[in-house]
Amino acid sequence: MTHKKSNKKQPEPATRAGKGANGPQTRRERVASKEDAIVSAATEMFMARGFAKTTISDIAGKASVAEGTVYLYFANKDALAHAVLAAFYRGLTQKAQAGVVKFETTSDRLAFLARHHLDSIIKNRTILELITITDRDAQSYKGSDLYKMNREYVAVFDGVVREGVWRGEIDDKISLWIFRDIFFGGLEYAMRTILINNRRKDIDQVVSELVQMVTLPTAEQGKAAASISASSSDISKIAARMEKAATRLEEIVADRSANKK
Amino acid sequence: MTHKKSNKKQPEPATRAGKGANGPQTRRERVASKEDAIVSAATEMFMARGFAKTTISDIAGKASVAEGTVYLYFANKDALAHAVLAAFYRGLTQKAQAGVVKFETTSDRLAFLARHHLDSIIKNRTILELITITDRDAQSYKGSDLYKMNREYVAVFDGVVREGVWRGEIDDKISLWIFRDIFFGGLEYAMRTILINNRRKDIDQVVSELVQMVTLPTAEQGKAAASISASSSDISKIAARMEKAATRLEEIVADRSANKK
């Protein structure tokens, strides 16, 4: 029992790491790349089989390390889920930030964010599950890493909405946090419906109707509506938008005359 | 009572209590009450500790049966979660159906449904988790029991919305399923926010703003807007003019803040 023939299997980490032009790496680099390998393997397995059905042994195998090694890098399976989620959030936030600046109107920006979110969660739906697994209780969630990552991500949305309200393209009677929950909650549920019915082509429709629901009509749309049916609701929404614009105008004028003095 | 055998199920609501002074019961009654005891115990434990941290031994202990006995009634832990969810859905649907008929306008009905849903999921948030656990893959979900129960529940909402559209109280440009996903998805996300910040008192606000967002303005509000207008074509002209003014204004403002830097 104490005696060990051992060396039955000798994975060759040195050869692996040192291969190719990269050649020698520092210990820290090797360690970091091993950590990456484990996270990548975990991501793949979670996506393929889901969290519950993925074993540590699966992950270790795919990452070419021993089971015990996984625990050198991550305290437990939950911590691995956390790391996978963190990587997912990073990409999500980065793409959202990079993309949103390409659009001018609030509607276009929201449509971009909605499509980006919906595409991402459809493609990575099993990663979303991990949120439920890692966020054990609502109390400790606030202040957690995950919370911070989420705040960073939704900050992009918040910025668009704040400017939209300021421009009068969004109704200022709805509070921002409720707006946000409706937007992202609606998208998550739409994802489920789309997957259940296996109708990816409904993505466009969801994006367009969601954006339509949360933004005020523009004059162009209002005109069309007026010519068809003179819908009083559209008119009153347009009136709200115009009212907003007038207020802004007044502020600016007041500002100007104040400066002139 | 000679043909007991032919009756597959014999619910006996009169002698529900079971234990204590109630001596004689039929075998079937005892079996049914044991099943109830197991489901109740499971519900309690899942709510207290969550699915993952609840062991079959916990449940068996609380229901005063042996571990093996649980498996006489339920195929596995997932099936138990399913039974708990089914009971939850039954109550949810029943209350929704009973409550909604007490309200007249679409807004009031939706407000009732929103509040009922939000209250229920806040109180039973851990039960909601079970959906993720039991619905293993999107494909097989359709056609499952759970799917049917969900359809029954949302049918109440669907009915209200259909009538609302017919009455002109809801915009018919948004498709019903997207409407539904925004409504329930928004509520679920709002639940999370409310729990994270521990602000139950925000429930009223969520309900009112959600309903406001998904319904058209009332006749009162519409009338105010409409009273401005002599004709719809005038309105659209004014709107176009205002829109141009707003755009000009935005340019000026953008210009300014650029100069300030």
Add this chain to the structure above:
DNA sequence: TTTCAATCATGAATGATATTCATTATTTCT
């Protein structure tokens, strides 16, 4: 009442996994 086949119940055994830990290998430093 007695008896027995059908049910129901039990909890120890099994198997699958997450996690730990004693041991071995590798790297860095002197």
Add this chain to the structure above:
DNA sequence: AGAAATAATGAATATCATTCATGATTGAAA
């Protein structure tokens, strides 16, 4: 090179979900 530090390993352990051989209970026929 040799020692200390660091990293890696995989067998051992602990915790459950689930199974199963065995025993108890029940209803009703005799």
